[in-house]
Amino acid sequence: MRAPPPRDLTPLRRLWTYVRPYRALLATGVTCTLIGSGLNLIFPRLFGHLIDASFLRVGSTDTAPLDAMVLRLLGVFALAATFAATQSYLLARVGVSVVADVRRALFTHLLTLSPAFFETRRTGELTSRLTADAATLQTVSSNAVAQLLSQTVALIGALILLFLTSARLSLLTLAIIPIVLGTAFTVGARVRAISRDVQDRVADANAHAEEALAGVRTVQSFTAEPTETRRYAHGVHAALNAALHRARLNATLAGTMSFLTFGSLALVLWYGGRLVLNGDLTPGTLVSFLFYAVTVGGSVGALTGLYTQVMEALGASARIFDLLDEPPTLPESPTPTPLNHPAGHLRFEHVTFAYPGHAPTLHDLTLDVPAGHIIAIVGPSGAGKSTLVSLVPRFHDPTSGRVTLDGTDLRHHTLRDLRAHIGLVPQDTLLFSGTVRDNLRYGRPDATDTDIHAAARAANAHDFITALPDGYDTPVGERGIKLSGGQRQRLAIARALLKDPRVLILDEATSALDSESEHLVQTALARLMTGRTTLVIAHRLSTIRHAHRIIVLNAGRIAEHGTHTELLAQGGLYAELHARQFLQGQHETPHSAP
Numbered sequence: 001m002r003a004p005p006p007r008d009l010t011p012l013r014r015l016w017t018y019v020r021p022y023r024a025l026l027a028t029g030v031t032c033t034l035i036g037s038g039l040n041l042i043f044p045r046l047f048g049h050l051i052d053a054s055f056l057r058v059g060s061t062d063t064a065p066l067d068a069m070v071l072r073l074l075g076v077f078a079l080a081a082t083f084a085a086t087q088s089y090l091l092a093r094v095g096v097s098v099v100a101d102v103r104r105a106l107f108t109h110l111l112t113l114s115p116a117f118f119e120t121r122r123t124g125e126l127t128s129r130l131t132a133d134a135a136t137l138q139t140v141s142s143n144a145v146a147q148l149l150s151q152t153v154a155l156i157g158a159l160i161l162l163f164l165t166s167a168r169l170s171l172l173t174l175a176i177i178p179i180v181l182g183t184a185f186t187v188g189a190r191v192r193a194i195s196r197d198v199q200d201r202v203a204d205a206n207a208h209a210e211e212a213l214a215g216v217r218t219v220q221s222f223t224a225e226p227t228e229t230r231r232y233a234h235g236v237h238a239a240l241n242a243a244l245h246r247a248r249l250n251a252t253l254a255g256t257m258s259f260l261t262f263g264s265l266a267l268v269l270w271y272g273g274r275l276v277l278n279g280d281l282t283p284g285t286l287v288s289f290l291f292y293a294v295t296v297g298g299s300v301g302a303l304t305g306l307y308t309q310v311m312e313a314l315g316a317s318a319r320i321f322d323l324l325d326e327p328p329t330l331p332e333s334p335t336p337t338p339l340n341h342p343a344g345h346l347r348f349e350h351v352t353f354a355y356p357g358h359a360p361t362l363h364d365l366t367l368d369v370p371a372g373h374i375i376a377i378v379g380p381s382g383a384g385k386s387t388l389v390s391l392v393p394r395f396h397d398p399t400s401g402r403v404t405l406d407g408t409d410l411r412h413h414t415l416r417d418l419r420a421h422i423g424l425v426p427q428d429t430l431l432f433s434g435t436v437r438d439n440l441r442y443g444r445p446d447a448t449d450t451d452i453h454a455a456a457r458a459a460n461a462h463d464f465i466t467a468l469p470d471g472y473d474t475p476v477g478e479r480g481i482k483l484s485g486g487q488r489q490r491l492a493i494a495r496a497l498l499k500d501p502r503v504l505i506l507d508e509a510t511s512a513l514d515s516e517s518e519h520l521v522q523t524a525l526a527r528l529m530t531g532r533t534t535l536v537i538a539h540r541l542s543t544i545r546h547a548h549r550i551i552v553l554n555a556g557r558i559a560e561h562g563t564h565t566e567l568l569a570q571g572g573l574y575a576e577l578h579a580r581q582f583l584q585g586q587h588e589t590p591h592s593a594p
C-alpha cells in the first residue's frame, strides 16, 4: 500500500520535531555549507586570473604572479575542502540520529497496537517502514537541507558573477538553460513514476518471499516449492520489467542531458571565443565564465534532483507518520482504576464479540469464573475458544457486554496493570533469540537466579536445562539450540511461574507428546494452575479432570457446562466429541478438531 505522492508539506513539519533536538548541529553544518559554497564561487575568478597571469605573459620570466595565484588557489581549495568535510560529517550525524529516533518511536508505537491492527497488515510492510522508509528520511533531514541552501547560494552567486563577467554571453547561456531543464523535468517525472512502480513491485516480491520463508515447513510439507517459486519469480519478473523500463529512461535521460550540456558549452565557447578574438574578453575571463556557467547548470540540475529527493522523503515520512498516528484500537481509560493484588474473579457478562466486518463470533455469552477456579473450554474448531480467552488480556474488547475482574470492567484498568496479572501459555511457545535464562526472565526482568531455578524446577525444566551444553546460558530461539515441543512448553510454564500471575490462560498444545514428556508437562501445569484463576483451552483428559468446570462452546455460545462425568451423562455435544476422539484412538479426550 503506497500513499499517493503528498502535495502538502505537513510531514516535513512533523519531521522537524525529530530534527529539532539536533538543530545546533544542523545550524553549524549549514553554516559550513554556506561558507563552502561561497568559497567555491571565488575559485573560477582566481582561475581566470591565473590563466591571464600565465598565458598572457608568454615570454616573460617573472613567475611571481603565477606563484602567488596558485598559492591563493590552493588556500581557497584547502579551506573549501575543510568546510565541506565538516559539513558532511555534521549533517550525516543529524541524519542518522533522526532516523534512529524515528525508528525507535515507530517500533515503540507498533508494539502498542492491538492484534486487530496486525491482522490487516503484512509484517513485511511494517518492517519496510522501519528500514527503507526510515532510511529515506535520512537524506532529507541532512543532505537535502544542505544541498538546497548551498545550491541556491551557488546559483544566485554564479548568476550575478556571470553577468558581471560578460552580460552578452550570459544572455546566450540563459537562453539555453530552459531547454536543458525542460528535458530533465519531463523525463525526470517519468523516471520518478516508474521508480515508485519498481519499489512497489520489489515490496510485493519481498512480502511474498517473507511469507514463504516464514512458513517454509508448510511450503515443503505441501511440496508447494514450485508454486511458491513461480509466484516469487512472477513478482521478480514484474520488478525486473519495471526496473528495465526505468533503466531505459535513465539511459535516454543521461545521454540527452550529456549532449545538451556539452553542446551548450560548445556553443558558449564558440561565441565566447569570438568575443576573445575581437578583444572584448580576455581568455581568463572566458574560462571564469565557463566555470560560472557550469556552476549555474550544475546547481539547477542539483536543485531538480533535490525536488525528487524531497518528494520521495515526503512520501516516506507520510507513510511513517500514518503508522505513528494509528491509534491503539483499544482505548485506554483516561482515569484508570488501579489494580493491586486482584483476587482473580473473572466474569463475562452478556459478551457479544464480532471481528470487524464479520458476523459475531461470540453471542451473548455469560460465564462466571470464581477466583482460583480452573475452567476448561472445549468445543469444535472455530467455536470461538481462542476468541473468548483473547478478551481477558484485552487483545480485543467485546462488541457489547463486558468482562470484569473482581467486579471491575477490564476497560477501567490500564492495559499495563491488567496484563501484569495475566499469564499466557500459548500452544506454541515463542522463544526469543537469547539464552534460556533471558527467555525465562522475559516476564519478570528482575528475577534472581534463585527464582529462575526454582521456577524451572517447578516446571520440570531444570534437569533438561542443566543438561544443555551451557545450561541456563545456552542460546535458544531462532539462531540457538532447537528444543522439543515438550521442552518449550515447560520453558513457557516456568516463564509463567516466574511472572506469578493471578489469572492464567492456557492454550494446550494439540500435538501429542510421548508419555514421559506428557507426564512432565502435566505435573508442571498442575503446579502452575494451583491457586490461580485459569481458563484453559483443553485438549487433554487429565487437564479436564483437574478442572472445576468444563464449558462446551459451540458456534459462539455455551452449549453445555458441568464436570466431565456430568457432561458425559448428559449425552450431548461433549459426549459426542469425546466418543469420536476415543474411537479415533488419538487422544482419549475431546479435541478441538471437528
Ligand SMILES: Nc1ncnc2c1ncn2[C@@H]1O[C@H](COP(=O)(O)OP(=O)(O)OP(=O)(O)O)[C@@H](O)[C@H]1O
Binding pocket: 119, 355, 356, 358, 361, 379, 380, 381, 382, 383, 384, 385, 386, 387, 388, 592, 593
Ligand atoms: N482475526 C479474525 N478476523 C475474523 N474472523 C476471525 C478472526 N479470528 C478468528 N475468526 C473467526 O472466528 C471464529 C472463531 O475462531 P476461534 O479461533 O476463536 O475458534 P477456536 O474455537 O479457537 O478454533 P480452534 O480450536 O480451531 O482454534 C472462526 O469462525 C474464525 O474464522
